Amino acid sequence: xxxxxxxxxxxxxxxxxxxxxxxxxxxxxxxxxxxxxxxxxxxxxxxxxxxxxxxxxxxxxxxxxxxxxxxxxxxxxxxxxxxxxxxxxxxxxxxxxxxxxxxxxxxxxxxxxxxxxxxxxxxxxxxxxxxxxxxxxxxxxxxxxxxxxx
Amino acid sequence: xxxxxxxxxxxxxxxxxxxxxxxxxxxxxxxxxxxxxxxxxxxxxxxxxxxxxxxxxxxxxxxxxxxxxxxxxxxxxxxxxxxxx
Numbered sequence: 001x002x003x004x005x006x007x008x009x010x011x012x013x014x015x016x017x018x019x020x021x022x023x024x025x026x027x028x029x030x031x032x033x034x035x036x037x038x039x040x041x042x043x044x045x046x047x048x049x050x051x052x053x054x055x056x057x058x059x060x061x062x063x064x065x066x067x068x069x070x071x072x073x074x075x076x077x078x079x080x081x082x083x084x085x086x087x088x089x090x091x092x093x094x095x096x097x098x099x100x101x102x103x104x105x106x107x108x109x110x111x112x113x114x115x116x117x118x119x120x121x122x123x124x125x126x127x128x129x130x131x132x133x134x135x136x137x138x139x140x141x142x143x144x145x146x147x148x149x150x
Numbered sequence: 151x152x153x154x155x156x157x158x159x160x161x162x163x164x165x166x167x168x169x170x171x172x173x174x175x176x177x178x179x180x181x182x183x184x185x186x187x188x189x190x191x192x193x194x195x196x197x198x199x200x201x202x203x204x205x206x207x208x209x210x211x212x213x214x215x216x217x218x219x220x221x222x223x224x225x226x227x228x229x230x231x232x233x234x235x
Contacts, residue, residue: 034235050234051159053227056211081234093235113235119213121227122234123159134160137231 001077003061005052007084010094015078019098026075030105031096032113038088040135043128050083050092053121057081064115068097071111072104079112081122111148118145151176151222155184158229161198161205181207182216184226203230 002018004010012033020026036048065077080094095112099105124135156169174187185205189196199205207214208227220226 052234053156053158053208053211053229056208056227059211060213117235118232120234121158121208121229121232123230124233125159134163134230135233137233141235 001062001065002079003058003065004080005054005057005061005083006080007082009082009091010080012091012094012096015080015094016096019076019078019096023075023098025100026098027100028102028105029096029098030102030109031094032109033091034093036086036088036090036092040126043126043130045088045126045128047127048086048092049125049127049132050081050086051123051125052081052083056121060120061116064112064119067115068108068112072099072108074099074104074108077108077112079116081116081120083122114141114145114148117141151179151220153220153223154225156225156227158227160203160230161228164194164198176222179220180216181209181214181218181220181226184220185216185228199228205229206231 012031016029016031019029038045061079065079068074068077075098078096082092086092095109097105097108118141125132126135152171152173154171157165157167162168185199189199205228209218209220210225
């Protein structure tokens with residue numbers, strides 16, 4: 001398992017390779033990359049600042065990977081989340097999962113993103129022409145997580 | 151009992167507090183009781199901790215609900231709903 005919280009950018013190709021190199025038992029790697037958008041609810045975003053809770057963040061991301069491992073037959077997973085100040089077009093998050101077959105990796109990747117969005121202690125602050133403001137949590141993210149509770 | 155509290159994001163900014171150490175009487179303390187205690191400090195504290203922000207609490211890096219019990223030496227944190235990803 002690889003879990004990292006960092007200010008610097010990441011190389012998706014390199015990270016995916018780490019999940020499958022020298023692993024002929026891996027048949028699938030599914031990944032999700034989040035990118036900073038330039039528009040949110042009609043506001044033009046100049047930059048985004050991410051705060052987190054060092055210590056708890058890493059622990060909660062590891063717990064998310066372990067939950068995915070207990071639900072699906074996956075081999076390994078990587079979560080990288082950036083913090084600090086980011087701009088539109090910057091990569092913000094990577095979730096990648098390896099498994100023997102694609103179905104397990106697709107489901108686990110989606111599950112991990114849904115949990116990350118609602119459980120991992122990150123907070124975004126947007127800077128627009130009108131000033132800075134903290135983002136509100138979205139009900140749709142909570143709904144997305146709840147569907148896994150069935 | 152001695153506890154450490156951390157505040158994050160909007161809470162940290164509005165309350166102008168990122169962390170504090172508290173020494174409290176040794177009685178059963180839940181997250182809800184602690185919130186109510188801190189809320190007595192001012193209207194701003196009341197609004198931030200008991201208002202519509204739906205503040206979440208953590209004890210020793212685990213998300214907990216309002217009825218979770220706090221023990222001596224615990225690290226408590228209060229923060230708004232998370233918005234990562």
